[in-house]
Amino acid sequence: MAIKKVMVIGAGQMGSGIAQVCAQAGYTVILNDLKPEFVERGMNGINKNLDRAVEKGRLEASAKEETLGRLSSSTSLEDAATVDLVIEAAVENMEVKTEIFRKLDELAPEHAILATNTSSLPITEIAAATKRPEKVIGMHFMNPVPVMKLVEIIRGLATADEVYKEIKDMTKVLNKVPVEVNDFPGFVSNRILMPMINEAIYTLYEGVATKEAIDEVMKLGMNHPMGPLTLADFIGLDTCLYIMETLYEGFGDSKYRPCPLLRKYVKAGWLGKKTGRGFYEY
């Protein structure tokens, strides 16, 4: 099967980035979210990104128009009826994701692959919400999607070899590097990254240093391009908390306990860059 048409569910920071790179690579893309204004916000983000790429000489103006021509908006999952692949990038919540996959299983063509961009949730459990677990796979892009090269490809217990190969090949067409990992909480990337971010939050919580000092130590001392608290703001503090909870529940080990300060910020609605305030103000 050749993948030609893709539906991306969730037009937030990840979904809009995924829709953009798919459209730039020549795929026909439907970008879906719950409300028209959410899809519009995602589309505006894509437009701005492409404008910047044209200004910097990284993209021809004609290529920008062609990319936009391949993108369309949707607020109904029924639009999945004509696609070859769905990439789900809605919020990091198992109930939301299983409900989406249950509906997609009814609405998408029999041959369609259902992928999720989850950062940490078990692919096997998401797949079990469908009658086609062999066609369900994790396709974990990194943020910001147009810039970052890695895509973690996660095989669920039942994922078929052909489906893995199809998604691996497509990742290369997107000009990204696929890395295969098995289905364990947090996969590889967030099992290692998120406890570090959580520890940085504990370091702030316990008054070891200011937020600026913590970020400076990790930037200058470890050569990280940005400090862990800034990175948490970019990822979204709600997403960070969901991932820590998945690790904590999944492994049952207290070393993954989410920092109370992270919970407090999320309860306050300080979700990071996307809401204008997290550890820093934007």
Ligand code: NAI
């Ligand atoms: P976001 O909060 O920016 O966007 C989520 C979008 O999903 C929102 O626009 C929301 O309206 C929409 N949505 C929620 N429920 C929906 C439904 N039932 N149907 C359609 N749309 C729905 O979140 P973000 O950061 O884009 O994350 C999305 C997914 O990507 C999560 O699973 C997250 O764990 C994962 N991810 C996030 C990364 C990050 O750095 N933020 C990196 C890699 C993966």
